Amino acid sequence: MNRPFLKAGYVGALVIVLSIILLIIFPSKAPKLADGFFTPIIAFEFIETPAEVFQMFVSTDGTVRQTMVDAMDLGNQLDFIYMFLYSLFLLMFCLKCAEISSKKYYYIGAVIALAVLAADALENIQLLGITANLETGDFKQHIAWLHLFTWIKWGGIAAIFLVLFFWFINGGIFSKIIGITGVLSFVSGLLAFLNRSVLNEIFGLTVAVMFIMMILYCFIYKYDTN
Secondary structure (H helix, E strand, O other), X not given: OEOOOHHXXXXXXXXXXXXXXXXXXXXXXXXOOOOOOOOHHHHHHOOOOHHHHHHHHEOOXXXXXXXXXXXXXXXXXXXXXXXXXXHHHHHHHHHHHHHHHOOOOHHHHHHHHXXXXXXXXXXXXXXXXXXXXXXXXXXXXXXXXXXXXXXXXXXXXXXXXXXXXXXXXXXXXXXXXXXXXXXXXXHHHHHHHHOOOHHHHHHHHHHHHXXXXXXXXXXXXXXXXX
């Protein structure tokens, strides 16, 4: 018996550590967010109009909330490390599923993981571009690109969960719970795409739960090589 996902689990553990660091760095609240949102970084990633940007980062007297901008920028700069780690985790997990099962469709998840990494990097460039241009208000193009890259990233992650459903559903109770949660994450993401609202927050929460369960799975799953 061995633990084939252990190396992925170690990467996943780093993802959890950096997640905690980012939770501390990113602003935990904002004076005004778009309807349905309560997490500033989630609201920022799914922002749609210049008015929503200004209500988040600029006071009513026209003063930029620099402390909030600095915290958001620092978090997004560190996020380049974070995106590499979580994408690597998903990549390693999918490749191991393909190796163990000999099912080639798990390679689809691995390819999507690379696309997610690229989209997340481009997303961050747009986020940093928006905050860099708060004084001039010249960030409409950044918002347009942000919408595209944000949904490629989040949609890609949900798509990976859907691919991995076929792995998890054939396992034990905990494995099946992960698989079903992955499907729920995909569905909540689809609904959030169709109707930006608190559903985006729910979608983000299901993704976080999926990562935690998958990382735990890496340390407890055993495979009989005999």
